[in-house]
Amino acid sequence: xxxxxxxxxxxxxxxxxxxxxxxxxxxxxxxxxxxxxxxxxxxxxxxxxxxxxxxxxxxxxxxxxxxxxxxxxxxxxxxxxxxxxxxxxxxxxxxxxxxxxxxxxxxxxxxxxxxxxxxxxxxxxxxxxxxxxxxxxxxxxxxxxxxxxxxxxxxxxxxxxxxxxxxxxxxxxxxxxxxxxxxxxxxxxxxxxxxxxxxxxxxxxxxxxxxxxxxxxxxxxxxxxxxxxxxxxxxxxxxxxxxxxxxxxxxxxxxxxxxxxxxxxxxxxxxxxxxxxxxxxxxxxxxxxxxxxxxxxxxxxxxxxxxxxxxxxxxxxxxxxxxxxxxxxxxxxxxxxxxxxxxxxxxxxxxxxxxxxxxxxxxxxxxxxxxxxxxxxxxxxxxxxxxxxxxxxxxxxxxxxxxxxxxxxxxxxxxxxxxxx
Numbered sequence: 001x002x003x004x005x006x007x008x009x010x011x012x013x014x015x016x017x018x019x020x021x022x023x024x025x026x027x028x029x030x031x032x033x034x035x036x037x038x039x040x041x042x043x044x045x046x047x048x049x050x051x052x053x054x055x056x057x058x059x060x061x062x063x064x065x066x067x068x069x070x071x072x073x074x075x076x077x078x079x080x081x082x083x084x085x086x087x088x089x090x091x092x093x094x095x096x097x098x099x100x101x102x103x104x105x106x107x108x109x110x111x112x113x114x115x116x117x118x119x120x121x122x123x124x125x126x127x128x129x130x131x132x133x134x135x136x137x138x139x140x141x142x143x144x145x146x147x148x149x150x151x152x153x154x155x156x157x158x159x160x161x162x163x164x165x166x167x168x169x170x171x172x173x174x175x176x177x178x179x180x181x182x183x184x185x186x187x188x189x190x191x192x193x194x195x196x197x198x199x200x201x202x203x204x205x206x207x208x209x210x211x212x213x214x215x216x217x218x219x220x221x222x223x224x225x226x227x228x229x230x231x232x233x234x235x236x237x238x239x240x241x242x243x244x245x246x247x248x249x250x251x252x253x254x255x256x257x258x259x260x261x262x263x264x265x266x267x268x269x270x271x272x273x274x275x276x277x278x279x280x281x282x283x284x285x286x287x288x289x290x291x292x293x294x295x296x297x298x299x300x301x302x303x304x305x306x307x308x309x310x311x312x313x314x315x316x317x318x319x320x321x322x323x324x325x326x327x328x329x330x331x332x333x334x335x336x337x338x339x340x341x342x343x344x345x346x347x348x349x350x351x352x353x354x355x356x357x358x359x360x361x362x363x364x365x366x367x368x369x370x371x372x373x374x375x376x377x378x379x380x381x382x383x384x385x386x387x388x389x390x391x392x393x394x395x396x397x398x399x400x401x402x403x404x405x406x407x408x409x410x411x412x413x414x415x416x417x418x419x420x421x
Contacts, residue, residue: 066403235269333379364401
Protein backbone atom coordinates (compact mmCIF):
# COMPACT_ATOMS: atom_id res chain seq x y z
CA UNK A 1 0.00 0.00 0.00
CA UNK A 2 1.39 3.36 -0.95
CA UNK A 3 3.07 5.66 1.50
CA UNK A 4 0.90 8.51 0.26
CA UNK A 5 -2.36 7.09 1.61
CA UNK A 6 -2.59 10.13 3.85
CA UNK A 7 -3.19 12.13 0.70
CA UNK A 8 -5.99 9.72 -0.18
CA UNK A 9 -7.71 10.38 3.12
CA UNK A 10 -7.29 14.12 2.62
CA UNK A 11 -8.90 13.84 -0.80
CA UNK A 12 -11.81 11.89 0.61
CA UNK A 13 -12.50 13.86 3.75
CA UNK A 14 -11.17 17.38 3.28
CA UNK A 15 -14.45 18.84 1.92
CA UNK A 16 -16.14 17.93 5.21
CA UNK A 17 -15.33 21.28 6.76
CA UNK A 18 -18.11 21.05 9.26
CA UNK A 19 -39.82 15.39 -25.61
CA UNK A 20 -40.99 18.05 -23.48
CA UNK A 21 -44.24 19.96 -23.44
CA UNK A 22 -42.33 23.08 -22.36
CA UNK A 23 -38.83 24.31 -23.08
CA UNK A 24 -36.84 23.13 -20.08
CA UNK A 25 -34.32 25.65 -18.74
CA UNK A 26 -30.69 24.84 -19.52
CA UNK A 27 -27.82 25.00 -17.07
CA UNK A 28 -27.24 28.70 -17.75
CA UNK A 29 -30.89 29.77 -18.06
CA UNK A 30 -33.17 30.92 -15.23
CA UNK A 31 -36.35 28.96 -14.70
CA UNK A 32 -39.53 30.45 -16.13
CA UNK A 33 -41.99 28.73 -13.85
CA UNK A 34 -45.37 27.38 -14.94
CA UNK A 35 -48.21 29.02 -12.96
CA UNK A 36 -50.38 26.24 -11.54
CA UNK A 37 -53.21 26.47 -9.01
CA UNK A 38 -54.29 23.65 -6.68
CA UNK A 39 -57.90 23.79 -5.53
CA UNK A 40 -59.37 22.36 -2.34
CA UNK A 41 -60.70 18.91 -3.19
CA UNK A 42 -64.44 18.52 -2.82
CA UNK A 43 -65.59 15.71 -0.53
CA UNK A 44 -68.20 13.34 -1.92
CA UNK A 45 -68.39 11.28 1.26
CA UNK A 46 -67.49 11.77 4.91
CA UNK A 47 -65.41 14.86 5.57
CA UNK A 48 -61.83 13.94 6.45
CA UNK A 49 -58.26 15.17 6.43
CA UNK A 50 -57.46 13.25 3.26
CA UNK A 51 -58.36 16.08 0.90
CA UNK A 52 -55.97 18.49 2.62
CA UNK A 53 -53.26 15.84 2.82
CA UNK A 54 -53.50 15.27 -0.94
CA UNK A 55 -53.16 18.95 -1.79
CA UNK A 56 -50.40 19.56 0.78
CA UNK A 57 -48.21 16.73 -0.58
CA UNK A 58 -48.93 17.77 -4.17
CA UNK A 59 -47.91 21.36 -3.41
CA UNK A 60 -44.67 20.10 -1.83
CA UNK A 61 -43.88 17.87 -4.82
CA UNK A 62 -44.43 20.60 -7.40
CA UNK A 63 -42.48 23.14 -5.34
CA UNK A 64 -39.55 20.73 -5.10
CA UNK A 65 -39.67 20.25 -8.88
CA UNK A 66 -38.62 23.91 -9.34
CA UNK A 67 -40.56 24.25 -12.62
CA UNK A 68 -43.89 25.35 -11.14
CA UNK A 69 -45.21 28.49 -9.49
CA UNK A 70 -47.67 26.82 -7.12
CA UNK A 71 -50.70 28.61 -5.68
CA UNK A 72 -53.39 27.20 -3.42
CA UNK A 73 -56.96 28.21 -4.31
CA UNK A 74 -59.15 28.32 -1.22
CA UNK A 75 -62.34 27.34 -3.01
CA UNK A 76 -63.89 24.00 -3.81
CA UNK A 77 -64.68 22.99 -7.36
CA UNK A 78 -66.67 19.92 -8.20
CA UNK A 79 -65.59 17.87 -11.18
CA UNK A 80 -68.10 19.85 -13.22
CA UNK A 81 -66.53 21.99 -15.92
CA UNK A 82 -69.26 24.61 -15.54
CA UNK A 83 -68.28 25.38 -11.93
CA UNK A 84 -64.87 26.80 -12.84
CA UNK A 85 -64.36 30.52 -13.32
CA UNK A 86 -61.73 30.33 -16.05
CA UNK A 87 -61.81 34.09 -16.64
CA UNK A 88 -60.88 34.80 -13.01
CA UNK A 89 -58.05 32.27 -13.06
CA UNK A 90 -56.79 33.48 -16.43
CA UNK A 91 -56.71 37.06 -15.13
CA UNK A 92 -54.33 35.83 -12.40
CA UNK A 93 -52.02 34.39 -15.11
CA UNK A 94 -52.83 30.82 -14.03
CA UNK A 95 -51.82 28.31 -16.70
CA UNK A 96 -53.20 25.12 -15.16
CA UNK A 97 -55.66 24.21 -12.41
CA UNK A 98 -55.63 20.98 -10.41
CA UNK A 99 -59.07 20.18 -9.05
CA UNK A 100 -61.30 17.22 -8.26
CA UNK A 101 -62.98 15.31 -5.50
CA UNK A 102 -62.49 12.47 -3.03
CA UNK A 103 -64.63 10.08 -1.08
CA UNK A 104 -63.98 7.94 2.01
CA UNK A 105 -65.77 4.66 2.68
CA UNK A 106 -64.71 1.61 4.72
CA UNK A 107 -61.13 2.87 5.11
CA UNK A 108 -60.83 3.19 1.34
CA UNK A 109 -60.23 6.56 -0.30
CA UNK A 110 -61.17 7.32 -3.90
CA UNK A 111 -59.62 10.34 -5.58
CA UNK A 112 -60.71 11.75 -8.93
CA UNK A 113 -58.25 14.46 -9.99
CA UNK A 114 -58.43 16.70 -13.04
CA UNK A 115 -55.92 19.06 -14.63
CA UNK A 116 -57.47 21.95 -16.56
CA UNK A 117 -55.77 24.08 -19.20
CA UNK A 118 -56.98 27.50 -18.03
CA UNK A 119 -56.29 29.66 -21.12
CA UNK A 120 -57.69 26.92 -23.34
CA UNK A 121 -60.70 26.37 -21.05
CA UNK A 122 -60.41 22.61 -21.42
CA UNK A 123 -59.66 19.47 -19.49
CA UNK A 124 -56.02 18.39 -19.96
CA UNK A 125 -55.83 15.18 -17.90
CA UNK A 126 -58.05 13.16 -15.56
CA UNK A 127 -56.90 10.46 -13.13
CA UNK A 128 -58.67 8.21 -10.62
CA UNK A 129 -56.99 6.49 -7.67
CA UNK A 130 -58.29 4.11 -4.99
CA UNK A 131 -56.06 3.70 -1.95
CA UNK A 132 -55.93 3.13 1.79
CA UNK A 133 -55.15 5.94 4.27
CA UNK A 134 -51.58 4.73 4.80
CA UNK A 135 -50.75 5.04 1.09
CA UNK A 136 -52.11 8.52 0.35
CA UNK A 137 -48.61 9.98 0.03
CA UNK A 138 -47.67 7.30 -2.51
CA UNK A 139 -50.75 8.09 -4.58
CA UNK A 140 -49.97 11.81 -4.57
CA UNK A 141 -46.37 11.13 -5.63
CA UNK A 142 -47.68 8.98 -8.49
CA UNK A 143 -50.06 11.73 -9.60
CA UNK A 144 -47.24 14.30 -9.35
CA UNK A 145 -45.14 12.19 -11.71
CA UNK A 146 -48.01 11.84 -14.18
CA UNK A 147 -48.63 15.58 -14.03
CA UNK A 148 -44.91 16.32 -14.47
CA UNK A 149 -44.72 14.03 -17.49
CA UNK A 150 -47.82 15.56 -19.07
CA UNK A 151 -46.74 19.18 -18.63
CA UNK A 152 -42.94 19.04 -18.99
CA UNK A 153 -42.00 15.73 -20.57
CA UNK A 154 -39.81 14.80 -17.56
CA UNK A 155 -40.46 11.54 -15.71
CA UNK A 156 -40.17 13.17 -12.29
CA UNK A 157 -38.65 11.76 -9.12
CA UNK A 158 -41.49 11.87 -6.60
CA UNK A 159 -41.79 8.11 -6.16
CA UNK A 160 -38.05 7.67 -5.71
CA UNK A 161 -36.19 7.12 -2.45
CA UNK A 162 -32.87 8.46 -1.21
CA UNK A 163 -30.24 6.41 0.58
CA UNK A 164 -27.81 8.43 2.68
CA UNK A 165 -25.24 8.24 5.46
CA UNK A 166 -26.13 9.56 8.90
CA UNK A 167 -24.20 9.64 12.17
CA UNK A 168 -21.05 11.17 13.62
CA UNK A 169 -17.39 10.23 13.59
CA UNK A 170 -16.94 6.47 13.37
CA UNK A 171 -20.59 5.81 14.29
CA UNK A 172 -22.30 6.01 10.90
CA UNK A 173 -24.86 3.91 9.08
CA UNK A 174 -26.99 3.89 5.95
CA UNK A 175 -30.58 5.12 6.05
CA UNK A 176 -33.31 5.37 3.43
CA UNK A 177 -36.15 7.87 3.14
CA UNK A 178 -38.78 8.92 0.64
CA UNK A 179 -37.35 11.60 -1.62
CA UNK A 180 -39.12 14.30 0.45
CA UNK A 181 -37.65 13.15 3.79
CA UNK A 182 -40.60 11.10 5.05
CA UNK A 183 -40.52 7.42 6.17
CA UNK A 184 -36.88 7.32 7.25
CA UNK A 185 -35.57 3.81 7.95
CA UNK A 186 -32.21 2.45 9.02
CA UNK A 187 -30.57 0.05 6.54
CA UNK A 188 -27.28 -1.05 8.15
CA UNK A 189 -25.86 -1.88 11.56
CA UNK A 190 -22.19 -1.05 10.86
CA UNK A 191 -21.61 1.88 13.24
CA UNK A 192 -18.38 2.53 11.38
CA UNK A 193 -16.78 4.96 8.94
CA UNK A 194 -19.30 4.34 6.18
CA UNK A 195 -18.98 6.20 2.86
CA UNK A 196 -20.07 6.65 -0.74
CA UNK A 197 -23.27 4.58 -1.20
CA UNK A 198 -24.54 4.12 -4.77
CA UNK A 199 -27.91 2.61 -5.67
CA UNK A 200 -28.34 0.13 -8.51
CA UNK A 201 -30.49 1.52 -11.34
CA UNK A 202 -33.50 -0.65 -10.38
CA UNK A 203 -33.39 0.54 -6.77
CA UNK A 204 -32.98 -2.94 -5.30
CA UNK A 205 -29.38 -2.83 -4.07
CA UNK A 206 -26.85 -0.35 -2.79
CA UNK A 207 -23.06 -0.72 -2.82
CA UNK A 208 -21.00 1.23 -0.28
CA UNK A 209 -17.64 1.37 1.51
CA UNK A 210 -17.14 0.67 5.22
CA UNK A 211 -14.26 0.07 7.61
CA UNK A 212 -16.36 -2.23 9.81
CA UNK A 213 -13.73 -4.95 9.24
CA UNK A 214 -10.68 -2.75 9.95
CA UNK A 215 -9.70 -1.49 6.46
CA UNK A 216 -12.16 -0.04 3.96
CA UNK A 217 -14.00 -2.70 1.95
CA UNK A 218 -16.95 -2.70 -0.41
CA UNK A 219 -20.31 -4.04 0.77
CA UNK A 220 -23.49 -4.86 -1.11
CA UNK A 221 -26.91 -4.58 0.53
CA UNK A 222 -30.10 -5.88 -1.05
CA UNK A 223 -32.58 -3.90 1.01
CA UNK A 224 -35.67 -5.10 -0.86
CA UNK A 225 -35.48 -8.74 0.22
CA UNK A 226 -33.80 -8.99 3.64
CA UNK A 227 -34.64 -8.02 7.19
CA UNK A 228 -33.25 -4.63 8.11
CA UNK A 229 -31.02 -3.28 9.49
CA UNK A 230 -28.35 -5.62 8.15
CA UNK A 231 -24.61 -5.79 7.55
CA UNK A 232 -24.79 -6.61 3.84
CA UNK A 233 -22.49 -8.83 1.78
CA UNK A 234 -18.80 -8.01 1.98
CA UNK A 235 -17.49 -7.92 -1.61
CA UNK A 236 -13.77 -7.18 -1.16
CA UNK A 237 -11.20 -8.50 1.28
CA UNK A 238 -7.48 -8.38 1.89
CA UNK A 239 -5.19 -5.55 2.90
CA UNK A 240 -6.56 -2.97 0.51
CA UNK A 241 -8.17 0.43 0.79
CA UNK A 242 -11.31 0.03 -1.35
CA UNK A 243 -13.60 2.99 -1.71
CA UNK A 244 -16.04 5.12 -3.73
CA UNK A 245 -17.86 2.37 -5.68
CA UNK A 246 -20.14 3.41 -8.56
CA UNK A 247 -22.46 1.26 -10.66
CA UNK A 248 -22.19 1.29 -14.46
CA UNK A 249 -25.34 2.58 -16.24
CA UNK A 250 -26.46 -0.97 -17.10
CA UNK A 251 -25.77 -2.29 -13.59
CA UNK A 252 -23.47 -5.11 -14.73
CA UNK A 253 -20.21 -3.59 -13.45
CA UNK A 254 -18.90 -1.18 -10.89
CA UNK A 255 -15.92 1.17 -10.81
CA UNK A 256 -14.12 1.85 -7.55
CA UNK A 257 -10.82 3.03 -6.09
CA UNK A 258 -8.33 0.54 -4.64
CA UNK A 259 -5.19 1.86 -2.97
CA UNK A 260 -5.32 4.97 -5.15
CA UNK A 261 -6.06 3.40 -8.57
CA UNK A 262 -9.35 3.00 -10.44
CA UNK A 263 -10.56 -0.57 -11.00
CA UNK A 264 -13.49 -2.09 -12.86
CA UNK A 265 -15.26 -5.02 -11.19
CA UNK A 266 -18.25 -7.23 -11.86
CA UNK A 267 -21.51 -6.71 -10.00
CA UNK A 268 -20.32 -9.34 -7.49
CA UNK A 269 -17.00 -7.56 -6.85
CA UNK A 270 -14.73 -9.70 -9.05
CA UNK A 271 -11.91 -7.56 -10.46
CA UNK A 272 -12.15 -7.28 -14.25
CA UNK A 273 -9.36 -4.80 -14.95
CA UNK A 274 -7.24 -1.98 -13.55
CA UNK A 275 -8.05 1.28 -15.36
CA UNK A 276 -5.42 3.71 -14.03
CA UNK A 277 -1.74 3.28 -13.08
CA UNK A 278 -0.58 6.85 -12.60
CA UNK A 279 1.51 6.67 -9.44
CA UNK A 280 -0.84 9.32 -8.02
CA UNK A 281 -3.98 8.96 -5.93
CA UNK A 282 -7.02 8.31 -8.17
CA UNK A 283 -10.48 7.90 -6.65
CA UNK A 284 -14.22 8.68 -6.91
CA UNK A 285 -14.95 7.24 -10.38
CA UNK A 286 -18.24 8.06 -12.10
CA UNK A 287 -19.58 6.70 -15.41
CA UNK A 288 -20.71 8.62 -18.49
CA UNK A 289 -24.35 7.99 -19.51
CA UNK A 290 -23.27 5.65 -22.32
CA UNK A 291 -20.86 3.74 -20.07
CA UNK A 292 -17.85 4.44 -22.33
CA UNK A 293 -15.97 6.95 -20.16
CA UNK A 294 -15.18 7.51 -16.50
CA UNK A 295 -14.50 10.76 -14.67
CA UNK A 296 -12.45 10.58 -11.48
CA UNK A 297 -10.37 12.63 -9.02
CA UNK A 298 -6.58 12.61 -9.16
CA UNK A 299 -3.73 14.58 -7.60
CA UNK A 300 -1.35 13.67 -10.45
CA UNK A 301 -0.82 17.39 -11.25
CA UNK A 302 -0.46 18.42 -7.61
CA UNK A 303 -3.82 19.60 -6.30
CA UNK A 304 -6.81 17.27 -6.75
CA UNK A 305 -8.65 17.77 -10.05
CA UNK A 306 -11.29 16.01 -12.15
CA UNK A 307 -10.09 13.88 -15.10
CA UNK A 308 -11.91 11.94 -17.81
CA UNK A 309 -10.63 8.68 -19.31
CA UNK A 310 -12.01 6.19 -21.82
CA UNK A 311 -13.04 2.79 -20.52
CA UNK A 312 -10.29 1.19 -22.60
CA UNK A 313 -7.66 3.24 -20.77
CA UNK A 314 -5.15 5.59 -22.39
CA UNK A 315 -4.43 9.16 -21.42
CA UNK A 316 -6.72 10.89 -18.94
CA UNK A 317 -7.84 14.45 -19.78
CA UNK A 318 -7.96 17.03 -17.01
CA UNK A 319 -11.17 19.13 -17.07
CA UNK A 320 -10.95 21.30 -13.91
CA UNK A 321 -8.52 23.83 -12.51
CA UNK A 322 -8.27 26.22 -9.59
CA UNK A 323 -9.00 25.21 -6.02
CA UNK A 324 -9.43 21.68 -4.76
CA UNK A 325 -11.81 19.66 -6.97
CA UNK A 326 -13.39 16.38 -5.91
CA UNK A 327 -16.66 14.34 -5.64
CA UNK A 328 -17.51 14.12 -9.38
CA UNK A 329 -20.88 12.64 -10.45
CA UNK A 330 -21.95 12.40 -14.10
CA UNK A 331 -25.59 13.09 -14.96
CA UNK A 332 -27.29 9.88 -16.18
CA UNK A 333 -29.09 11.94 -18.84
CA UNK A 334 -27.28 12.02 -22.19
CA UNK A 335 -29.12 15.24 -23.06
CA UNK A 336 -27.82 16.95 -19.90
CA UNK A 337 -24.30 15.41 -20.08
CA UNK A 338 -22.84 17.42 -17.18
CA UNK A 339 -20.52 16.47 -14.34
CA UNK A 340 -21.33 17.89 -10.91
CA UNK A 341 -18.42 18.16 -8.47
CA UNK A 342 -17.15 19.93 -5.34
CA UNK A 343 -14.68 22.79 -5.49
CA UNK A 344 -12.98 23.93 -2.29
CA UNK A 345 -11.57 27.45 -2.09
CA UNK A 346 -10.52 29.35 1.02
CA UNK A 347 -11.94 26.70 3.35
CA UNK A 348 -15.37 26.84 1.68
CA UNK A 349 -16.79 23.97 -0.38
CA UNK A 350 -19.40 24.47 -3.10
CA UNK A 351 -21.10 22.43 -5.80
CA UNK A 352 -20.18 23.18 -9.41
CA UNK A 353 -20.99 21.55 -12.74
CA UNK A 354 -18.99 21.31 -15.94
CA UNK A 355 -19.14 19.82 -19.43
CA UNK A 356 -17.12 16.59 -19.91
CA UNK A 357 -14.67 18.51 -22.13
CA UNK A 358 -13.95 21.04 -19.39
CA UNK A 359 -16.06 23.87 -20.80
CA UNK A 360 -18.96 25.74 -19.22
CA UNK A 361 -17.98 25.49 -15.55
CA UNK A 362 -20.80 26.87 -13.39
CA UNK A 363 -21.07 27.44 -9.65
CA UNK A 364 -24.35 26.07 -8.26
CA UNK A 365 -24.14 26.83 -4.51
CA UNK A 366 -22.99 30.01 -2.80
CA UNK A 367 -23.18 29.64 0.98
CA UNK A 368 -22.51 27.03 3.62
CA UNK A 369 -20.28 23.99 3.16
CA UNK A 370 -21.79 21.92 0.35
CA UNK A 371 -20.62 18.51 -0.83
CA UNK A 372 -21.53 15.00 -2.02
CA UNK A 373 -23.68 15.81 -5.07
CA UNK A 374 -25.88 13.08 -6.57
CA UNK A 375 -28.08 13.21 -9.69
CA UNK A 376 -31.75 12.24 -9.79
CA UNK A 377 -32.65 9.23 -11.99
CA UNK A 378 -33.80 11.56 -14.80
CA UNK A 379 -30.54 13.53 -14.61
CA UNK A 380 -32.11 16.98 -14.11
CA UNK A 381 -31.91 17.40 -10.32
CA UNK A 382 -29.10 17.22 -7.79
CA UNK A 383 -29.14 16.31 -4.12
CA UNK A 384 -26.24 17.36 -1.94
CA UNK A 385 -25.36 17.72 1.73
CA UNK A 386 -25.07 21.18 3.26
CA UNK A 387 -24.64 22.97 6.56
CA UNK A 388 -26.60 26.01 5.36
CA UNK A 389 -28.78 25.99 8.48
CA UNK A 390 -26.13 24.83 10.95
CA UNK A 391 -27.00 21.12 10.79
CA UNK A 392 -25.88 18.96 7.90
CA UNK A 393 -28.91 17.91 5.84
CA UNK A 394 -29.68 16.57 2.38
CA UNK A 395 -30.86 19.28 -0.04
CA UNK A 396 -32.28 19.26 -3.56
CA UNK A 397 -31.80 21.75 -6.40
CA UNK A 398 -32.44 21.99 -10.14
CA UNK A 399 -29.42 21.41 -12.41
CA UNK A 400 -28.81 25.16 -12.80
CA UNK A 401 -28.60 25.67 -9.00
CA UNK A 402 -32.08 27.13 -8.52
CA UNK A 403 -34.67 26.01 -5.97
CA UNK A 404 -32.43 24.76 -3.15
CA UNK A 405 -34.65 23.10 -0.55
CA UNK A 406 -33.87 20.82 2.45
CA UNK A 407 -35.18 17.23 2.27
CA UNK A 408 -33.79 15.28 5.24
CA UNK A 409 -34.58 15.98 8.88
CA UNK A 410 -31.44 14.72 10.62
CA UNK A 411 -28.51 16.59 12.12
CA UNK A 412 -25.57 15.03 10.25
CA UNK A 413 -26.75 13.59 6.91
CA UNK A 414 -24.44 13.19 3.91
CA UNK A 415 -23.54 11.02 0.87
CA UNK A 416 -27.00 10.85 -0.70
CA UNK A 417 -27.83 8.56 -3.63
CA UNK A 418 -31.16 8.31 -5.46
CA UNK A 419 -33.01 5.00 -5.66
CA UNK A 420 -35.90 4.28 -8.02
CA UNK A 421 -38.77 2.80 -6.06
